[in-house]
Amino acid sequence: MLIAQISDCHIRDHEGWFGRLVDTTETLGQVVEHLLALEPAPDVILATGDLTDDGTPAQYATLRDTLAPIAERIVPLPGNHDEGPAFRLAFADLLPVDVAVDHCSYVVDRYPVRLVGLDTSLPGRHDGLFDADREAWLEQALSADDRPTLVFTHFPPFDTGLVFMDQAGVSNADRLRATIERHPHVRLLVTGHLHRPIQTTIGSTLVSTCPSTGNQINLDLHPDRAAAIDEPPAFQLHRWDGERFITHTGLVRDPAAVRTVDLGGYAAEVRRRYEAGEPFTK
Numbered sequence: 164m165l166i167a168q169i170s171d172c173h174i175r176d177h178e179g180w181f182g183r184l185v186d187t188t189e190t191l192g193q194v195v196e197h198l199l200a201l202e203p204a205p206d207v208i209l210a211t212g213d214l215t216d217d218g219t220p221a222q223y224a225t226l227r228d229t230l231a232p233i234a235e236r237i238v239p240l241p242g243n244h245d246e247g248p249a250f251r252l253a254f255a256d257l258l259p260v261d262v263a264v265d266h267c268s269y270v271v272d273r274y275p276v277r278l279v280g281l282d283t284s285l286p287g288r289h290d291g292l293f294d295a296d297r298e299a300w301l302e303q304a305l306s307a308d309d310r311p312t313l314v315f316t317h318f319p320p321f322d323t324g325l326v327f328m329d330q331a332g333v334s335n336a337d338r339l340r341a342t343i344e345r346h347p348h349v350r351l352l353v354t355g356h357l358h359r360p361i362q363t364t365i366g367s368t369l370v371s372t373c374p375s376t377g378n379q380i381n382l383d384l385h386p387d388r389a390a391a392i393d394e395p396p397a398f399q400l401h402r403w404d405g406e407r408f409i410t411h412t413g414l415v416r417d418p419a420a421v422r423t424v425d426l427g428g429y430a431a432e433v434r435r436r437y438e439a440g441e442p443f444t445k
């Protein structure tokens with residue numbers, strides 16, 4: 164099973180903090196084109212929050228237009244830049260009928276890996292909360308089935324070292340980590356929010372944050388500095404091979420500016436030796 168992940172698209176129609184850095188509608192369009200060209204094609208495409216900057220109907224309309232070529236594979240979750248009611252309205256065709264009432268959490272059960280979406284965003288807030296209601300929901304969702312499971316959520320439940328991002332993170336992250344640890348069949352926990360690829364573990368569960376399809380956050384662990392940076396738009400591919408997840412990060416650039424060297428001849432020679440059982444001598 165191949166699971167793509169896009170995150171933090173931040174579709175905007177005004178100049179906010181990051182307005183002059185990149186055109187996020189344009190970069191999301193480039194990522195969509197890139198995903199469409201992938202072979203094999205991803206079975207699903209998780210969209211892990213901050214899909215718009217302000218959660219307005221106009222921004223969701225632009226978002227849905229841009230996502231239209233891959234819409235049927237999108238599994239959407241809100242982030243702190245989204246607005247719950249407008250988000251549910253914008254994705255009414257893709258959200259299941261049994262989505263949680265007070266938060267946009269739900270389970271997708273139709274694949275070899277269960278997909279459990281946990282929404283910890285709060286109305287009118289830029290931080291998140293793993294409260295008793297969400298804890299009970301997640302415990303029930305994970306206890307219901309012990310098949311291999313991927314949990315997707317917006318806020319990472321750990322300190323990343325990017326201090327200003329950590330300070331407006333999800334409260335009760337320790338309780339979320341404890342819930343994951345009680346369920347080792349959660350083989351992968353993926354998040355957005357950080358605008359960078361970051362990996363850690365919770366118990367035996369691999370944890371990964373996804374870069375943005377727009378601007379990235381600069382890798383600078385100095386506690387007093389913070390910057391956005393025009394590193395390329397990106398996505399992740401989580402490949403489930405039946406035993407484990409293997410996570411790839413893909414960078415997306417203007418196809419006209421990309422230079423490649425065709426390694427087809429070399430790959431053919433490697434395949435020939437592999438199939439003939441010949442050693443890979445220099």
Ligand SMILES: [Fe+2]
Pocket residue numbers: 171173212213242244356357358
């Ligand atoms: Fe974001």
Ligand SMILES: [Fe+2]
Pocket residue numbers: 212213242243244317355356357
């Ligand atoms: Fe966020």
